[in-house]
Every structure is written in C-alpha cells, then in structure tokens.
Amino acid sequence: MSKKIALLPGDGIGPEIVAEAVKVLDAVAQRFSREFVYETLPIGGNAIDDFQDPLPPHTVKGLKESDAILLGAVGGPKWDQNPSHLRPESGLLRMRKELGVFANLRPITAFEPLLHASTLKKEVLSGVDFLILRELTGGIYFGEKRRTATETGELATDTLVYSTQEIERIVRMAFDIARKRKKILHSVDKANVLESSRLWRETVNRIGKDYPDVKCEHILVDNCAMQLIRNPRQFDVVVTENMFGDILSDEAAMLTGSIGMLPSASLGASVGLYEPCHGSAPDIAGRGIANPLGTILSSAMLLRHSFGWEAEAAAIEEAVYEVLSKGVRSADLATPDEKTVSTSEMGDLVVQSI
Amino acid sequence: MSKKIALLPGDGIGPEIVAEAVKVLDAVAQRFSREFVYETLPIGGNAIDDFQDPLPPHTVKGLKESDAILLGAVGGPKWDQNPSHLRPESGLLRMRKELGVFANLRPITAFEPLLHASTLKKEVLSGVDFLILRELTGGIYFGEKRRTATETGELATDTLVYSTQEIERIVRMAFDIARKRKKILHSVDKANVLESSRLWRETVNRIGKDYPDVKCEHILVDNCAMQLIRNPRQFDVVVTENMFGDILSDEAAMLTGSIGMLPSASLGASVGLYEPCHGSAPDIAGRGIANPLGTILSSAMLLRHSFGWEAEAAAIEEAVYEVLSKGVRSADLATPDEKTVSTSEMGDLVVQSI
Numbered sequence: 177m178s179k180k181i182a183l184l185p186g187d188g189i190g191p192e193i194v195a196e197a198v199k200v201l202d203a204v205a206q207r208f209s210r211e212f213v214y215e216t217l218p219i220g221g222n223a224i225d226d227f228q229d230p231l232p233p234h235t236v237k238g239l240k241e242s243d244a245i246l247l248g249a250v251g252g253p254k255w256d257q258n259p260s261h262l263r264p265e266s267g268l269l270r271m272r273k274e275l276g277v278f279a280n281l282r283p284i285t286a287f288e289p290l291l292h293a294s295t296l297k298k299e300v301l302s303g304v305d306f307l308i309l310r311e312l313t314g315g316i317y318f319g320e321k322r323r324t325a326t327e328t329g330e331l332a333t334d335t336l337v338y339s340t341q342e343i344e345r346i347v348r349m350a351f352d353i354a355r356k357r358k359k360i361l362h363s364v365d366k367a368n369v370l371e372s373s374r375l376w377r378e379t380v381n382r383i384g385k386d387y388p389d390v391k392c393e394h395i396l397v398d399n400c401a402m403q404l405i406r407n408p409r410q411f412d413v414v415v416t417e418n419m420f421g422d423i424l425s426d427e428a429a430m431l432t433g434s435i436g437m438l439p440s441a442s443l444g445a446s447v448g449l450y451e452p453c454h455g456s457a458p459d460i461a462g463r464g465i466a467n468p469l470g471t472i473l474s475s476a477m478l479l480r481h482s483f484g485w486e487a488e489a490a491a492i493e494e495a496v497y498e499v500l501s502k503g504v505r506s507a508d509l510a511t512p513d514e515k516t517v518s519t520s521e522m523g524d525l526v527v528q529s530i
Numbered sequence: 531m532s533k534k535i536a537l538l539p540g541d542g543i544g545p546e547i548v549a550e551a552v553k554v555l556d557a558v559a560q561r562f563s564r565e566f567v568y569e570t571l572p573i574g575g576n577a578i579d580d581f582q583d584p585l586p587p588h589t590v591k592g593l594k595e596s597d598a599i600l601l602g603a604v605g606g607p608k609w610d611q612n613p614s615h616l617r618p619e620s621g622l623l624r625m626r627k628e629l630g631v632f633a634n635l636r637p638i639t640a641f642e643p644l645l646h647a648s649t650l651k652k653e654v655l656s657g658v659d660f661l662i663l664r665e666l667t668g669g670i671y672f673g674e675k676r677r678t679a680t681e682t683g684e685l686a687t688d689t690l691v692y693s694t695q696e697i698e699r700i701v702r703m704a705f706d707i708a709r710k711r712k713k714i715l716h717s718v719d720k721a722n723v724l725e726s727s728r729l730w731r732e733t734v735n736r737i738g739k740d741y742p743d744v745k746c747e748h749i750l751v752d753n754c755a756m757q758l759i760r761n762p763r764q765f766d767v768v769v770t771e772n773m774f775g776d777i778l779s780d781e782a783a784m785l786t787g788s789i790g791m792l793p794s795a796s797l798g799a800s801v802g803l804y805e806p807c808h809g810s811a812p813d814i815a816g817r818g819i820a821n822p823l824g825t826i827l828s829s830a831m832l833l834r835h836s837f838g839w840e841a842e843a844a845a846i847e848e849a850v851y852e853v854l855s856k857g858v859r860s861a862d863l864a865t866p867d868e869k870t871v872s873t874s875e876m877g878d879l880v881v882q883s884i
C-alpha cells in the first residue's frame with residue numbers, strides 16, 4: 177500500500193533540499209519495497225506570490241489528505257515588509273494550528289564527525305543526546321494581539337494564554353517519551369514571574385504522579401539557557417512552552433556542530449509535519465550549496481513517527497552518519513581546509529549509502 | 531562630601547559577598563580620600579521572615595534616600611512555596627518598578643585568565659566584550675496576570691505590554707552607549723510573531739535616524755540565542771525587552787568563564803542599583819566559599835555610573851584582574867587542579883591590590 181507524502185518545498189533553499197530528501201526517500205522505497213506518492217503544495221512566500229495567501233485552502237486540504245508532510249523552509253526578505261497576514265511565517269503558524277500539531281520534537285544529537293567545527297569544546301559535546309519538546313500551538317504565538325493609540329504614542333499588547341488541557345497533553349507526551357529513554361525530564365518555565373508558568377508547573381507536578389519512575393525537575397528558563405552550554409549532557413528530555421522552546425531549541429542546535437544537520441517533527445494530530453530546524457537561507461538559495469541533511473534526517477523522522485518504520489528510518493540515519501564519517505562536507509559544515517560537495521552531490525552520496 | 535550607599539545583603543550568600551564588596555569600597559575610600567556611609571536594609575526572604583513583606587516600606591524609603599544601592603541576591607527554597615506576593619522575587623520586581631530603574635546593563639567581558647574554564651573554545655571567547663541592555667520595568671513581568679476556571683481545568687494568562695515611551699527611553703540609551711563604543715547595536719525582538727516586537731522594531735528604526743553613525747541591526751531572539759554561541763565577537767551593544775534580556779543575558783554569562791564574575795547595573799532613575807548576575811546560591815550559603823567578585827565588580831560599576839568616578843572604578847577592576855592573573859581562584863572558578871581561596875580571602879586579596 178502506498179503512502180502519500182505532501183511536499184512543501186517553500187522558499188529560498190527549500191526546493192533544493194526537499195528534492196534531495198525525495199531522492200533519499202525513493203532509495204528507501206526501493207531498498208525496502210515501499211511506495212510513496214508525492215503531492216507538492218505551495219506555502220509561504222511563493223504561495224503569497226501565486227495565491228495572495230501564505231497557506232492557500234487547497235494546500236490545507238492536500239495536507240489533511242496526506243499521510244505525512246515534509247516541509248523545506250519558508251520566508252525571505254521579499255515578503256518581510258508585508259502586513260502580517262501576508263507574511264510567510266503566518267502561513268506556517270496557521271498550518272501548525274490547522275493541523276493541530278501541538279508537539280514539536282527536536283532531537284539534539286552531537287554528531288561526532290562534526291564536533292570539531294562547533295564553538296564548544298569537544299569534550300563537552302561528546303555524547304550529547306537529548307530531545308526538546310516544544311509546545312507548538314499555544315501560548316503567546318496565538319494569543320490576542322492589540323495595538324492602541326495613547327496620548328504619547330502607542331501601546332502594543334501580546335497575550336500569553338495556556339489552558340490546563342494544552343499543558344497536559346504535551347507534558348504527558350514528554351513523560352511518555354522520557355520513560356522510553358533515560359527517564360530524566362526537565363520542565364522549563366518562569367514560574368517565579370509568570371502565571372502561565374505556575375499553571376504549567378502545577379500541571380507537571382500533577383501528571384508526574386503517574387510517572388514515579390521518571391525523575392522530573394523544574395528549571396527556570398534563564399537557568400536552562402545557561403545549563404545548555406555549561407553541562408548539556410545532564411539533559412535527556414526537555415519540555416517547555418512555545419516561545420521558550422523556540423529560543424532554547426535554537427540555542428541547543430549549536431551543540432551539535434551545525435544547525436544545518438537538525439531535523440524536527442511536529443506531532444500530536446493525525447498527520448505529522450517534518451522539517452529541518454534551519455531557515456530558508458535566501459542568501460544562498462539557488463546556488464546548489466545548501467546542506468540537505470537536516471531535511472533528509474527529517475524524512476527519517478517521518479518514516480519513524482508517522483509510519484512506524486524503524487528500519488527504514490535507521491537506514492537513512494546510518495547513511496548520513498557514514499557519509500559524514502568519510503569526511504564529506506557541505507559548505508556550512510566545512511572548516512576552511514575541508515573540501516565541500518554540492519547539495520545534490522550530498523543527496524547522491526546518502527542515496528549510495530542506503 | 532560623603533556618599534550614602536544602601537546595602538541590601540539579601541539571602542543565601544548575599545551577606546557574605548556584600549561584606550567583601552564593602553571591604554573593597556572602604557579600601558577605595560582610603561586610597562582616593564572618599565567617604566562612604568552605609569545603610570543596611572532588609573529585602574527578600576529575610577524581610578519576609580522579619581516583616582512579612584519582601585520589600586518593607588522602610589527599605590523603599592531608605593533606598594530612595596541613598597545615592598546608590600548595592601544588592602547581594604535574594605531567594606531560597608524556604609520561601610519557594612509562598613504565595614507570589616510573599617516571595618523574595620516579588621520584592622525584587624517591586625523594587626525595580628518603585629525605583630524606576632528601567633535599564634539593566636550587563637557587560638559581558640571575557641576574562642582572559644578564566645577562559646580555559648569555559649565550555650566554549652578559548653579562541654571563540656578571547657576578546658569578547660559587549661554589553662546587554664535589558665529593559666527592566668515593563669513587558670510580561672509587569673502585565674496583568676489572571677487565572678480563571680474553565681469546564682475542563684484552568685486558564686492562565688500573562689500580558690506582554692509595551693508603550694512607545696517605554697521602548698524609546700531604553701533604545702535611546704542603547705544608541706547613546708553604542709555611540710561611545712564600537713557603534714554597533716543589535717536590537718533583539720520576535721517581530722515575526724509578536725505585536726510588541728513590531729512596535730519595538732518600528733521604534734528602533736525611528737530613533738535610529740537620530741544616530742546615523744551607529745550601525746543598527748535587528749535580530750530575532752531565536753537567532754540571537756544561536757549567534758551568542760556561534761560568534762559572540764560580532765556583538766557590541768545588544769538591546770532587548772525584559773524577558774528576552776533575562777534569558778539572553780544568562781546565556782551570555784557563560785561566555786565569560788563564570789557567571790560568578792559578572793556585575794550588573796540597573797539605571798534610569800535618580801538612584802542606581804548594582805548587583806551580581808548570579809543568584810543567592812542557598813546550597814553554599816554560610817560556608818565562606820562564595821565568589822565575591824561579581825559583587826565587587828558591581829561596586830565598581832556603582833562608582834562609575836552613580837558617582838562618575840572612573841579612576842576609582844578602574845582601580846577595582848584592575849585589582850580584580852590582577853588577583854585573577856596571579857591564579858587566585860574561588861571554588862566556582864577553579865579547575866580540579868587549582869587551589870581555591872575563601873570568600874573573605876578573595877576580598878582581602880582584592881583589597882591588597884588596590
């Protein structure tokens with residue numbers, strides 16, 4: 177039975193990197209006798225250009241009818257001055273909400289062959305292997321926004337709201353995942369200041385009672401931003417609200433050698449959404465030098481989480497590891513003395529290793 | 531003419547480290563023929579214990595009558611379960627608001643003798659020297675908080691509000707400071723999601739017209755969290771709102787070798803408030819092993835910013851540098867093979883160097 181994968185190449189380097197992931201998926205299909213049907217749909221800047229909407233209705237429809245979604249990246253300077261509903265990011269946020277993917281999983285895994293390129297010391301990074309779980313459809317991203325005039329200027333307001341239910345479902349997922357790993361969960365909040373964080377913390381404590389085997393610690397967001405650099409190996413699973421997760425997961429990306437390598441999965445609904453953690457990199461778009469590995473590794477997560485195909489996922493991850501171990505580097509990964517390959521050469525090498 | 535300095539030792543290691551800073555201030559007074567009068571006032575947990583109020587009225591009165599304020603740190607597990615108005619942090623936040631110190635300055639300076647102890651590579655840190663300017667009396671820390679019951683649980687709400695005026699005054703201060711430094715200003719926001727960030731960005735652009743000589747760049751908070759680790763030397767002055775500043779400045783503290791070293795100044799009102807960036811460290815309180823250098827360097831900032839005494843401030847900073855260069859280490863700064871000195875020995879050594 178064939179699986180339907182919706183492709184959202186997006187903007188900037190998006191189309192280039194998604195094309196390489198498709199090559200790799202096709203190689204997996206061949207090796208494991210699977211069949212994929214792809215449907216390419218518009219989102220972001222290109223959708224604004226063609227449909228005056230960063231998330232056209234037919235994209236939403238196509239996504240909901242698919243078995244899983246692979247996204248490149250959206251955005252670019254061309255649309256940065258648009259009113260907010262006509263900006264690529266607003267398509268992304270609406271998509272998350274429409275699909276109901278409330279949990280963003282970001283594995284932070286140190287890639288041994290790349291560690292020398294990090295600004296952190298190798299001995300600090302070696303063995304780093306944790307997962308950040310970011311709440312993705314609530315909080316200040318989706319609260320009411322307001323702008324009002326005052327006598328002396330303006331007043332801008334954002335609202336950070338969380339319900340018990342929204343917190344519960346992501347926290348429960350975090351405990352479930354921690355239980356299958358090292359059974360260490362860090363819940364990040366700012367409970368000494370925010371009311372939403374206090375509800376968050378209470379909810380974590382309540383749900384934690386169902387998971388006595390998992391060691392759960394609360395950590396303040398400012399302290400967490402420090403600890404990620406000071407001693408990243410202390411972490412196994414980290415769960416947090418939307419905005420904190422945005423900041424901390426990008427910071428944590430620096431622990432792995434390169435953000436170009438990092439995949440992500442957005443789950444919690446009937447269809448899962450997979451995308452690299454890096455952005456659309458408009459400055460290098462179309463030059464064939466982007467690193468496709470984040471997207472390729474996202475497609476591995478897709479096979480694992482949406483289809484339950486562990487062997488297929490592992491085959492991709494091992495192929496990527498093998499290619500890196502041989503010293504193959506895209507431009508973003510290379511130190512000045514290392515030779516680099518193009519986007520499509522990198523994809524071809526991963527395919528050969530599968 | 532004598533200067534009146536209000537001392538707020540606070541909780542945990544606070545009293546120990548403030549005592550050392552006072553020793554150093556007295557040494558400066560002697561060398562430069564200055565006179566200080568100190569008034570010690572309660573704040574935080576000890577004030578809750580003695581006055582059922584983390585910021586008693588007579589503390590506020592004493593602070594407002596002083597020429598400058600030196601704070602140790604507040605907080606500890608003893609008061610962590612209190613209702614929020616009876617928690618040490620709420621005294622701190624109320625004090626900031628009552629005094630009107632809207633600008634928190636945190637210099638992030640790599641201390642060459644300590645760099646080997648950082649988890650970042652020495653070549654990345656060497657020469658790091660920037661200033662984070664955090665807005666301190668607005669934003670989500672001070673917006674309306676609410677908790678309401680729903681059918682399925684509760685709803686917790688925090689409100690992030692900024693007015694044009696609040697943004698303007700901190701941004702103007704940032705441009706003024708940048709002008710006296712390398713003329714590079716990074717303004718951090720999340721303008722692709724938050725309305726308050728969009729007002730922030732517009733205000734920065736408008737005020738920037740008065741400072742054509744300063745190169746001003748906008749950077750998204752998630753990207754900034756990455757860039758601080760990837761390439762910290764690109765920064766000179768960084769200005770941001772309250773919550774982002776809290777997170778990013780603690781992250782940036784890791785760039786200097788130890789948060790134990792870092793001073794801060796909170797300015798913008800008639801009286802300035804100075805404190806180390808680290809917390810009250812209740813786990814090591816009373817053992818005489820805390821690092822007093824963050825507080826000692828805060829007292830240097832006090833002399834510079836509140837009294838305009840550059841030579842006196844520099845004398846403290848040079849003394850600290852000299853002591854560190856000789857290999858003197860408090861427990862938090864030492865690698866396993868280094869000998870350590872106690873809190874008061876460290877203070878004495880700085881005094882000797884003055």
Ligand SMILES: CC(C)[C@H](C(=O)O)[C@@H](O)C(=O)O
Pocket residue numbers: 265268269422722723752
């Ligand atoms: C583009 C932006 C709205 C988005 C976010 O903040 O969620 C991005 O930074 C991400 O992390 O996916």
Ligand SMILES: CC(C)[C@H](C(=O)O)[C@@H](O)C(=O)O
Pocket residue numbers: 368369398619622623776
């Ligand atoms: C104690 C806490 C409320 C405070 C803050 O977040 O402002 C602290 O983290 C700081 O940075 O001074």
